[in-house]
Amino acid sequence: MASGRRTSLASLANNPVESVPGHSAPILVRLQPSQIAPTPLNSRVNFGSESELGELGESMRVRQLQPVVVVKRGDYLRLWPEHESEIGDADYVLVAGERRWRAAGHVSLSAIDAIERPSLADARTTFLDALFTENIDRKNLDAIEEAEAVESMVAECGTAIAAAKQFRRHETWVSQRRALLKLTPELKAKVRTGELPVRIARSIAAVPAAEQENAWRAAREAEQVRREDKQRAKATSPPPTPPDPADEPGGEDFTAVKTDPPAPAPPAPPPPSGESESGDFTAVKNPDPGTDPNPERGSAVSDDQPRPDPTVIQWDDLGQVADAIRAALGADDRRQLAAMIADD
Numbered sequence: 001m002a003s004g005r006r007t008s009l010a011s012l013a014n015n016p017v018e019s020v021p022g023h024s025a026p027i028l029v030r031l032q033p034s035q036i037a038p039t040p041l042n043s044r045v046n047f048g049s050e051s052e053l054g055e056l057g058e059s060m061r062v063r064q065l066q067p068v069v070v071v072k073r074g075d076y077l078r079l080w081p082e083h084e085s086e087i088g089d090a091d092y093v094l095v096a097g098e099r100r101w102r103a104a105g106h107v108s109l110s111a112i113d114a115i116e117r118p119s120l121a122d123a124r125t126t127f128l129d130a131l132f133t134e135n136i137d138r139k140n141l142d143a144i145e146e147a148e149a150v151e152s153m154v155a156e157c158g159t160a161i162a163a164a165k166q167f168r169r170h171e172t173w174v175s176q177r178r179a180l181l182k183l184t185p186e187l188k189a190k191v192r193t194g195e196l197p198v199r200i201a202r203s204i205a206a207v208p209a210a211e212q213e214n215a216w217r218a219a220r221e222a223e224q225v226r227r228e229d230k231q232r233a234k235a236t237s238p239p240p241t242p243p244d245p246a247d248e249p250g251g252e253d254f255t256a257v258k259t260d261p262p263a264p265a266p267p268a269p270p271p272p273s274g275e276s277e278s279g280d281f282t283a284v285k286n287p288d289p290g291t292d293p294n295p296e297r298g299s300a301v302s303d304d305q306p307r308p309d310p311t312v313i314q315w316d317d318l319g320q321v322a323d324a325i326r327a328a329l330g331a332d333d334r335r336q337l338a339a340m341i342a343d344d
Contacts, residue, residue, distance in 0.1 A: 026115050026116065026117045027115070027116045028067065028113065028114075028115055028116075029070075029113075029114050029115075029116055030111050030112075030113060030114075031070075031091075031092065031111060031112060031114050032110065032111055033101060033104045033105045033109065033111075033112060034090075035090060035091045035092055036068070036070060036090055036091075036092045036093070036094055036101055036114065037073075037086075037087045037088055037090030037092070037093055037094070038093075038094045038098050038101065039076070039083070039093050039094055039095070039131065040083055040086045041080075041127075041128065041131060041152065042094075042098055042131060043132070043141065043145045043146075043148040043149040043152065044098065044135055044140060044141055044145050045145065046142065046145070046192075047098065047099045047102050048099065050106070053099075053102055053103045053106040054103070054106055054107060056099070056100065056103035057103035057104055057105075057106045057107030057109060058107055060100065060103060060104055060107075060109060060112065061107060061109060064100070064112060064113050066097070066100070067097070067112070067113035067114050067115045068094060068096065068097030068098075068100050068101050068112060068113070068114045068115070069094070069095040069096040069097055069114070069115050069117055069120070069130070070092035070093060070094055070095060070114050070115070070116055070117075071092065071093055071095060071116065071117065071118060071120055071121040071127070072091070072092060072093075072116065072118065072121070073087060073090060073091050073092060073093060075118060075121035076093040076121055076127075078121070079121060079123075079124050079127060080124075092114065092116070095117065095120050095127065095130050095131055096130065096131065096134050097114075099140075100112070117130075124156050125153070125156055125157060125166055128152060128153050128156055128166075129153070129166055129167070131149075132149040132150075132152070132153065132167075133167065135149070136149065136167075142191070142192045143177075143180060143191050143192070143198045143201070144180060144181075144188050144191055144192050145192075146177055147177040147178060147179075147180040147181050148181070150163065150167070150174055150177045150178055151178055151181055153166060153167065154174065154178065160174045160175060160178070169339075170335055170336060170339045172336045172339050172340060173339050176202060176339075176340070179202050179205045179206070180198070180201055180202065180205055181205075182205040182206075182209075183201060183204065183205050183212065184209050184212050184213070186213070187201065187204065187212055187213070187216060190216075196216065200216075200219050200223070203215075203219070204216055204219065325337070
């Protein structure tokens with residue numbers, strides 16, 4: 001296909017693509033990488049090493065399964081006219097697929113597949129949602145890049161609540177990510193590399209900037225002590241007790257005892273000669289040596305046998321934990337708790 005030639009996706013599918021009359025349909029185009037410019041709004045800065053981009057580019061040379069997504073230059077500059085110098089002379093601006101675009105340029109591909117989606121330039125929030133959501137959902141962003149993307153959406157929407165609705169996420173999800181932006185540049189760098197866990201970084205972010213380094217040092221020491229205590233407890237714990245054979249299936253002694261028939265039945269023909277009369281049998285447990293073979297009937301549990309405490313939650317029983325949470329928290333609080341647990 002020649003450079004710049006367009007093919008309507010509607011014609012490829014033999015079905016209309018437009019859901020709104022008069023609204024431009026997505027168009028599949030074949031573009032030179034130089035015709036496309038990345039948006040300055042993309043918070044992602046890590047696109048992989050030179051060798052990784054080279055490998056992706058060579059794979060695209062053989063087959064490009066997923067096109068990049070673009071909007072026209074004029075449509076983009078209508079939303080952000082201040083970006084004209086950064087866009088340069090490019091005819092299109094990227095919405096999604098910057099890593100693929102960089103890989104194509106890295107190996108000097110002559111052209112790449114792109115989908116032009118004019119509707120993504122209808123509003124700033126629409127463009128930002130398309131730009132950020134793909135990277136967030138695919139975990140393409142590190143924690144700081146994600147926080148910067150969320151902050152950009154908050155700035156555009158006006159409030160964190162509106163940004164959460166735009167992202168289709170809970171408000172807690174937004175506030176947790178924005179908190180990381182209060183970290184000092186040195187600690188942000190540690191979050192990017194994974195040296196500073198996000199769960200610890202959120203608590204440090206609540207401390208004044210001048211005290212954050214000391215807070216990180218204290219948290220790191222506490223984490224080291226916790227790991228050492230855990231290793232020490234594991235090393236000094238007694239070996240597991242072997243299971244009692246009587247507690248395992250098949251470990252009990254049973255005797256077949258004939259039971260009374262449930263109801264009289266019509267007489268059956270006598271069994272052939274040489275065969276014994278059949279009967280119903282039930283397997284019953286033999287009494288342990290030294291115990292009363294006829295315990296008092298009707299008492300299922302002995303009075304001195306300990307009973308389970310219904311107020312104690314067995315944390316390894318997820319069903320019991322879920323029941324306790326449902327009983328204690330409302331629906332909104334449960335969703336907020338789920339979001340907080342998922343982020344750790």
